[in-house]
Amino acid sequence: MPPVGTENISTGAQALPSRSRGGGIVIAATLLTALLAGHRFIPNVRGVGSLIDSGAPFLGLGVPVLALTALLRRSRRALLAVLVPAVAWAALFGAVWLPDGGGPVELRVASQNLKVGNADPSATVRAVVASDPDVIALQEIAGEARPSVRETLRDRYPHEAEQSTVGLWSRWPIRESVGVDTGLPWTRALRAVVAAPTGDVVVYVVHLGSARAGRTATRDHTVEALSAALRRDGAQRIIVLGDFNTATTDRMMAPLTDQLHDAQAEAGRGFGFTWPSALPVTRPDHVLYRGLTAASAGVVRTPASDHRAVVAGFRR
Numbered sequence: 443m444p445p446v447g448t449e450n451i452s453t454g455a456q457a458l459p460s461r462s463r464g465g466g467i468v469i470a471a472t473l474l475t476a477l478l479a480g481h482r483f484i485p486n487v488r489g490v491g492s493l494i495d496s497g498a499p500f501l502g503l504g505v506p507v508l509a510l511t512a513l514l515r516r517s518r519r520a521l522l523a524v525l526v527p528a529v530a531w532a533a534l535f536g537a538v539w540l541p542d543g544g545g546p547v548e549l550r551v552a553s554q555n556l557k558v559g560n561a562d563p564s565a566t567v568r569a570v571v572a573s574d575p576d577v578i579a580l581q582e583i584a585g586e587a588r589p590s591v592r593e594t595l596r597d598r599y600p601h602e603a604e605q606s607t608v609g610l611w612s613r614w615p616i617r618e619s620v621g622v623d624t625g626l627p628w629t630r631a632l633r634a635v636v637a638a639p640t641g642d643v644v645v646y647v648v649h650l651g652s653a654r655a656g657r658t659a660t661r662d663h664t665v666e667a668l669s670a671a672l673r674r675d676g677a678q679r680i681i682v683l684g685d686f687n688t689a690t691t692d693r694m695m696a697p698l699t700d701q702l703h704d705a706q707a708e709a710g711r712g713f714g715f716t717w718p719s720a721l722p723v724t725r726p727d728h729v730l731y732r733g734l735t736a737a738s739a740g741v742v743r744t745p746a747s748d749h750r751a752v753v754a755g756f757r758r
Contacts, residue, residue, distance in 0.1 A: 464517025489658035543709025547755035579683035648684035669697035679733035710739035
């Protein structure tokens with residue numbers, strides 16, 4: 443017969459691991475929830491905040507990892523804790539997978555970054571044309587690509603406007619076109635008035651400043667410059683197409699997204715990642731607008747470029 447109290451001591455020693463099991467998972471789930479809910483409060487030092495903002499949808503990958511770990515540890519408490527970041531992610535990003543948009547389309551647009559050094563720009567453009575847009579915006583039109591691009595688009599899109607390395611091709615007349623200063627050493631943005639059958643639409647084609655890890659100042663400056671131009675623009679119907687070099691979840695895009703709607707968010711399904719084209723993990727290419735209703739939005743895989751094309755359909 444064991445000494446008095448031995449059984450209780452043994453039971454207590456065995457119960458301790460049971461109570462502590464999954465504690466690390468609970469802490470990790472709490473931290474993940476805080477990061478999901480508060481990533482925009484992380485200081486944007488050397489662009490770190492922007493980088494986390496842009497990659498915020500991928501924070502959800504932590505949920506299945508934690509859930510699997512909780513199952514392996516057989517911890518009900520940890521599994522319940524993992525539900526919290528799962529709900530937070532769903533609240534932030536789940537709506538992008540729900541069907542939206544629909545209805546008649548009066549104007550179809552497309553935007554494609556061709557890529558400097560594109561070995562077959564005509565093939566890239568033909569893939570964009572296959573989506574049957576009425577208006578096509580292109581960025582990174584290098585000198586050697588320009589003749590083949592014009593030749594490919596000439597018959598179906600006889601009206602064009604170009605500014606440096608960006609261009610717009612339209613089935614309908616372009617009433618006017620001017621360059622837009624975004625603060626870069628050269629002008630690589632334009633504003634055009636397209637005479638659509640349902641009335642004039644102002645179309646901007648932009649290629650904002652490049653951004654690298656720790657170096658986002660140029661990109662951020664061009665966002666501010668473009669947003670200022672749009673605030674001054676009194677047109678009722680505006681579409682902005684191009685490569686913004688960041689995702690709309692980036693806090694630095696707020697000056698634009700406060701004024702404009704995002705077609706992918708309003709009428710697309712999924713995140714609509716476009717870069718790099720082989721296995722996209724982010725969306726620097728956008729269709730932003732105001733004064734219209736987005737009826738559809740999506741992404742088109744195109745050959746020879748490192749970006750996929752973005753497309754959208756609108757009506758009044």
